[in-house]
Amino acid sequence: MGTTQILIAGFGGQGVLFAGKFLAYMGLMEDKQVSWLPSYGPEMRGGTANCSVIISDESIGSPIVSAPDILIAMNLPSLDKYESSVASGGMIFIDGTLISRGIERNDVKMHNIDATKLASQNGYSGLSNMIIMGKVIKECPALGNAYVEAALSKVVSERHRNLYDSNLAAVTLGYNI
Amino acid sequence: MTDKVLMKGNEAIAEAAIQAGCRFYFGYPITPQTEIAAYMAKRMPKISGTFLQAESEIAAINMVYGVASAGKRVMTSSSSPGISLKSEGISYIAGCDLPALIVNVQRGGPGLGGIQPSQSDYFQATRGGGHGDYHVIALAPASVQEMADLTFKGFDLADIYRTPVMILADGTMGQMMEPVKMKDYTPPDINKDWAVTGTKMMREHNIINSLCLDPESLEISNFKRYEKYKTICEKEAMCEEYLTNDADIVIAAFGIAARVSKNAVNEARANGLKVGMIRPITLWPFPKDAFERAAEKAKAFISVELSMGQMIEDVSLAVRCRKPVYLCNRAGGMIPSPEQVLAKINEIANMSNSK
Amino acid sequence: MSIVFEKPHALTDAALHYCPGCTHGIIHRLVAEAIDDLKIEGKTVGVAPVGCAVMAYNYFACDMVEAAHGRAPAVATGLKRAMPDNIIFTYQGDGDLASIGMAETVHAATRNENITVIFVNNAIYGMTGGQMAPTSLPGQVTQTSPYGRDVNVCGYPIKICELLSNLDGPEYLERVAVNNVKNVKNAKRAIKKAFENQINKKGFSLIEVISSCPTNWGMTPDQALAWIDEKMIPYYPLGVYKDKSAQKDSEVKA
Numbered sequence: 001m002g003t004t005q006i007l008i009a010g011f012g013g014q015g016v017l018f019a020g021k022f023l024a025y026m027g028l029m030e031d032k033q034v035s036w037l038p039s040y041g042p043e044m045r046g047g048t049a050n051c052s053v054i055i056s057d058e059s060i061g062s063p064i065v066s067a068p069d070i071l072i073a074m075n076l077p078s079l080d081k082y083e084s085s086v087a088s089g090g091m092i093f094i095d096g097t098l099i100s101r102g103i104e105r106n107d108v109k110m111h112n113i114d115a116t117k118l119a120s121q122n123g124y125s126g127l128s129n130m131i132i133m134g135k136v137i138k139e140c141p142a143l144g145n146a147y148v149e150a151a152l153s154k155v156v157s158e159r160h161r162n163l164y165d166s167n168l169a170a171v172t173l174g175y176n177i
Numbered sequence: 178m179t180d181k182v183l184m185k186g187n188e189a190i191a192e193a194a195i196q197a198g199c200r201f202y203f204g205y206p207i208t209p210q211t212e213i214a215a216y217m218a219k220r221m222p223k224i225s226g227t228f229l230q231a232e233s234e235i236a237a238i239n240m241v242y243g244v245a246s247a248g249k250r251v252m253t254s255s256s257s258p259g260i261s262l263k264s265e266g267i268s269y270i271a272g273c274d275l276p277a278l279i280v281n282v283q284r285g286g287p288g289l290g291g292i293q294p295s296q297s298d299y300f301q302a303t304r305g306g307g308h309g310d311y312h313v314i315a316l317a318p319a320s321v322q323e324m325a326d327l328t329f330k331g332f333d334l335a336d337i338y339r340t341p342v343m344i345l346a347d348g349t350m351g352q353m354m355e356p357v358k359m360k361d362y363t364p365p366d367i368n369k370d371w372a373v374t375g376t377k378m379m380r381e382h383n384i385i386n387s388l389c390l391d392p393e394s395l396e397i398s399n400f401k402r403y404e405k406y407k408t409i410c411e412k413e414a415m416c417e418e419y420l421t422n423d424a425d426i427v428i429a430a431f432g433i434a435a436r437v438s439k440n441a442v443n444e445a446r447a448n449g450l451k452v453g454m455i456r457p458i459t460l461w462p463f464p465k466d467a468f469e470r471a472a473e474k475a476k477a478f479i480s481v482e483l484s485m486g487q488m489i490e491d492v493s494l495a496v497r498c499r500k501p502v503y504l505c506n507r508a509g510g511m512i513p514s515p516e517q518v519l520a521k522i523n524e525i526a527n528m529s530n531s532k
Numbered sequence: 533m534s535i536v537f538e539k540p541h542a543l544t545d546a547a548l549h550y551c552p553g554c555t556h557g558i559i560h561r562l563v564a565e566a567i568d569d570l571k572i573e574g575k576t577v578g579v580a581p582v583g584c585a586v587m588a589y590n591y592f593a594c595d596m597v598e599a600a601h602g603r604a605p606a607v608a609t610g611l612k613r614a615m616p617d618n619i620i621f622t623y624q625g626d627g628d629l630a631s632i633g634m635a636e637t638v639h640a641a642t643r644n645e646n647i648t649v650i651f652v653n654n655a656i657y658g659m660t661g662g663q664m665a666p667t668s669l670p671g672q673v674t675q676t677s678p679y680g681r682d683v684n685v686c687g688y689p690i691k692i693c694e695l696l697s698n699l700d701g702p703e704y705l706e707r708v709a710v711n712n713v714k715n716v717k718n719a720k721r722a723i724k725k726a727f728e729n730q731i732n733k734k735g736f737s738l739i740e741v742i743s744s745c746p747t748n749w750g751m752t753p754d755q756a757l758a759w760i761d762e763k764m765i766p767y768y769p770l771g772v773y774k775d776k777s778a779q780k781d782s783e784v785k786a
Contacts, residue, residue, distance in 0.1 A: 021354070024183055028356050036183065036354040040209055040292070061439035062515055063353050154183075201614060227613045231606070232639035239603035239636070243610020246597045247577075251610070269600050373595035373611070375575035375618050382544075384589045386598040 002057055004142055005065045009050035009082055010074025010095075015129035018155060019072070020051035022133060023143065025151035027055035030144045035063035048077060055143065070140060072132055073099065074115075091139060093132050111135055118173065127170035134174020145175075181356035186324040186346060187212035187254075189357050190280055191220070193328035194252055198364050199278070200226035201244045201251040203237040205259060208292045209348040210282035213254040234259040238266030238279075245275040246385040248372025250332055250364075254280035256348075257298050258289060260306070267341050268307030272387030274402070276335035278328070279313070280344045282351035285510035293510025294348035294433060299487035302345045303461040310399050312406055314342040314413065315460040317431040321355035327458070329362055336367045338409055345460060347483065349433040349512070409462055416464035417456040418471075420446065424453030426525055427471045429492045429502075430481040431457045433512060438481045441518035450526050460488070468495035476529045478502040481518055483511070540564035542573045546590045551658075553746040553753025555710045556584060559652055560591055562716070563623065566724040567594065570731065576619040577611055579604040583625035584658040602633025605640035608647045619730055621648040627657045630666040630690050637692070642701035644735035648726045651692060654743040655764065662748030666690045669767055674748070693740050693773040703735035705773040709742035711760040715770075734777055742768055 006023060010016045017038050027034040037052040052065035069090045073079035076099050079092070086092055088107045097116035113135050115128035124131065137145050148171060156164045184192065191213045194202070202217040214230065221228035231237035237253045244251035255263060260281045270277050283298050285291040302315040314334050316327040324346060331342040373383050389395040417435075420442060421427055430438040435456040445452040453475075455467050468478075477500055480489035486504045493502045505521040507513045539545075542564035550556045567573050576594040580586060582601035589596035599607040604622035612620045629637050629651050640647065656674055657663040663676040667689045671680040681689075693705045704726060708719035719741055726737035742764050744756035751759060772778075 021183070024354060028181060028183060034183070034356060037349065038352055040348070040352050060355075060436075061443065062433075062437040063349065063355075064437070064512060064514075066514055066516075201610070203610070229609070229613065232635050235603065236606040236609075236636050236639065239600060239606035240610035240613070242599075242603075243579075243597070243607040243612075244614040245610075246607070247611055247614035249614045251614075265600060266603070273598075373577045373597055374615060375577060375595055376573065376593070378574040382593055383595045384598070385596070386589055388586060388598055 003060075004055045004070065004140070005068050005087070006053040006055070006070040006072070007050060007065045007068035007082060007085075008053070008072040008074070009048065009078035010129075012049045014049070014074045015126070016049045016074065017051050019129040019133050020053045021155045022130075022151055023053050023055070023136075025154045026143060026147050029147035029150055032056060033058065033060050035060045037063045050078070070136065072136065074129065074132070075099065076101070079103070093136055095128055095132065097128070111139060113174065113177065115174070119170065122173060124166055124170045124173070127166060130167050130170035131174035134171040135177055137171070138175045181358045183354045184321060184357045185212055185352060185354050186318070186321045187282065187351040188216050189321050189325040190254070190328050190344065190346075191216035193325035193359060194278070194332070195220055195224065195226070196359055196362055197250065197329045197332045199250040199252050199332065200224065201241075201249060202226070202228050203231050203240040203251075203253050204255065205231050205234045205237050207256045207259045209284060209294075209351050210254050210256045210280065212351070213280065213282075234262035235266065238263040238270075241277050241279075242266055242270055242273075242275065245270060245277045246273070246373050248369035248374060250276075250336070252278040252280065254282065256282050256284045257286050257295070260298060260301065264301070264307035267313065268305070268309050268311060269387055270341045271305070271311035271313065272309060273385050274339040275341070275385065276339055277341045278331045278335055278344070279341060280346065283345065283347045285508070291510040292348065294512060295483050295508070295510055296347055296432060296434065297484035297487065297508065298345065299460065299482070299484060302343050303463070303491070311402065312461055314338070314340060314409060314462070315345050316342065317345050317458060317460050318350055319432050319435045319456060321350070321353060322357050323458075324350060325357050325359060329360065333365055334413065336365065338405055340405070340409075345432070347432050348510075413459060414462040414464040414466070415458040416467045417458060418467055419454040419456065421453035421455060421467075421471050423451050424471065424474065425451040425476045425529070426453075426479065426522055427475045427477075428452065428454040428479050428481055428518070428522075429457070429468070429488060430454060431460060431488070434481045434483055437513055437515055438518050440515035441522060444515065444519050445522045450522065452522055457488075463491045463495060465495040468492060469497075472496040472500050475500060477525050479505050479518075479521055479525065481505045481513060483513070484508055540568045542567040542576075542593050544591055544593045548591060549587060550584065551747040553744065553756060554584075554658075555654075555743040556652065558710045558716060559650065559719075559741050559743065560588070562710075562720045562723050563621070563650060564592065565720060566727050569724060570727055572619045572727065572731070575617065576621065577615070579608050579611070579620070579622040581622070581624040581628040582659075583628045585623050585625060585652065586659065588623050602628050602631070603636055604628065605633065605636040605645070605647070605649065609640055609643070609645050612645060612647050616646075619648070619727065621650060621727070623650045624652065625658070626651070626653045626655065626665045626667040630692055638696070638699070641696045641736050641738065642699045644701040644703060646730055646733055646735050648730050649736070649738040650723065650726075651738055651740045652743045653692070653740055653768065654745040655689075656745050656748045658745050658748055669763055689767065691768060693738070696738065697773040701736060702738065702774055703776050704729050704737035705740075707740040707742065707768060707770050707773065709760055709765060709770055711742070711744065711757040740768075742770070
């Protein structure tokens with residue numbers, strides 16, 4: 001494969017940037033070129049947040065993802081805003097608990113994950129992002145799955161070590177849906 | 178697995194500065210560079226260094242001036258409006274021939290402007306920025322790895338030439354994460370016997386000063402400083418050339434604009450167009466030679482910028498107006514897309530074909 | 533023959549450029565005497581201002597830095613942080629310290645930055661030829677207040693010692709004058725104490741010295757000295773405005 005361009009979008013607080021960092025670390029550990037670019041500014045504080053992640057075999061030019069191969073929409077405004085930008089043949093992952101509509105495109109594949117509901121049912125409140133990540137890893141073999149634990153241990157900070165297990169469990173849950 | 182780590186550009190600058198032996202940081206919060214201050218606030222107390230949040234950008238740059246006078250490695254960082262405030266102090270630092278590192282993670286202007294990425298402080302950085310005849314060495318990183326590498330380089334250049342050095346990044350470079358590996362680094366051995374460390378009653382007093390009321394002497398000191406600048410221009414200009422050997426159209430772009438343009442160059446090549454890129458790494462001194470060489474073969478140049486067109490003047494000067502130089506730009510915090518750059522390439526390719 | 537009077541070692545042989553009757557010379561000497569007495573010349577770095585004392589870097593024999601207008605406390609902060617074992621002082625006038633450099637002054641004080649500040653208040657901008665200063669008295673005639681300082685238009689003079697004494701940070705604040713022998717001797721004691729405080733790592737010490745400017749006040753030197761007694765001191769009362777260590781000592785005793 002050449003290059004995978006990923007766009008993750010949602011509300012601030014849904015762990016959009018964290019999920020992106022996790023994917024970037026997985027790529028890094030596969031010895032690929034990676035870049036991670038967040039939206040920043042006032043929108044980080046409660047509004048919409050998004051981040052561009054690129055994982056590639058070649059050196060990365062622009063770190064800005066304008067036509068994602070993979071869109072992860074964690075709320076309706078994000079789907080409304082980015083659905084049309086997804087590259088033909090790409091994939092859209094949505095949190096079905098928060099998004100009631102399907103997609104309008106017929107040249108991309110949608111994966112609907114009831115992530116927020118699954119998270120609260122299984123005691124992983126706040127980890128809907130990682131449940132979706134599990135599904136993303138399952139559906140996108142190009143991302144690899146050898147370094148899930150290693151990447152997680154990089155992105156879960158020392159201070160929050162106790163959250164590592166629940167993050168891993170959430171990813172596993174999403175993977176096995 | 179790799180030994181690289183993912184870091185934000187801002188953090189890479191901070192960590193590289195620490196590894197380069199900088200133990201003094203003074204700053205004032207401003208988006209999009211505040212991670213540098215936050216990183217320093219966390220790390221400096223643990224390594225017996227100084228992090229101080231100054232009362233203003235003006236105070237911060239003058240604290241830098243104080244530490245630089247004492248002969249120690251020191252830095253400050255800010256974003257566009259804050260750099261304007263620091264410009265007085267930078268002029269003094271240049272006028273006293275002191276080494277210091279100043280980081281500008283640019284945002285859109287003028288005035289308070291916005292907080293999204295911009296390159297519209299190019300003139301300010303490459304023409305000095307404050308009052309008087311002086312330059313700062315302006316370094317333009319285009320990756321997080323370069324944010325680190327050019328920080329090491331910046332401290333060295335500052336010490337070697339006794340001059341302020343500026344890293345001219347932008348919001349994207351500051352905020353994005355990419356893999357970084359810090360280099361093994363030993364600082365150059367530099368004699369700083371000019372520093373004000375106390376006479377110890379063993380020598381005449383040292384004076385750090387830019388006041389000179391006698392115009393003849395002031396003129397001499399200006400000419401002497403420009404001799405130094407001449408050496409810097411001869412020895413320190415840096416750029417990356419990408420597919421320029423056979424290029425009919427050469428793009429000039431730095432920082433994030435170069436990253437975007439690289440996509441467009443690759444796309445154009447795939448379409449059979451001979452397009453290349455020169456990416457200045459030093460904006461001052463400007464890598465004129467590369468442009469002059471490229472102008473022998475190229476039919477046209479395109480300056481891709483996140484500004485209303487500033488570097489384009491240096492490109493035009495470097496090719497001595499022998500070839501047309503076109504502008505492809507966004508401003509105010511917007512970033513050109515690879516498609517926009519490609520469209521400009523196609524437009525110019527069609528123009529020269531129809532001639 | 534024995535030497536009964538000589539120039540302090542901490543002053544160079546350079547001839548001062550100050551006007552006849554100006555008290556900057558006295559204050560320079562008092563600072564130099566304190567440096568000599570405490571034997572700290574070899575590790576002292578002074579910071580000169582912009583204003584009449586701009587060329588102080590030529591007069592003090594210790595290492596010197598010339599600061600931008602008003603920024604001396606920030607420069608001194610950098611020097612002190614870089615060299616905590618050196619002795620750092622600033623020498624600033626009223627325009628430098630109380631107008632353009634007010635932010636740097638207040639913040640160095642509130643950080644209790646361990647530096648010594650010599651603040652020369654002569655109620656006028658001398659170097660630029662006699663304009664209104666932040667410390668010019670109500671009604672005082674200057675080039676830019678030709679009808680007298682109108683407090684309704686330009687506000688009131690700033691009393692630096694009183695202002696800073698409200699901060700928890702600074703260690704020591706005292707106002708002195710140099711218009712007669714008694715006051716000069718007292719000023720010498722205060723300036724020396726301000727350096728001792730730094731040696732003892734006590735923190736920010738500022739000595740405000742009420743000074744004269746016969747040239748720009750339009751007076752003879754002796755008239756100017758008398759004017760300090762008649763006008764300046766009543767508005768700017770002399771005395772200690774803050775002495776944190778003494779305060780602590782008395783609290784312990786009580």
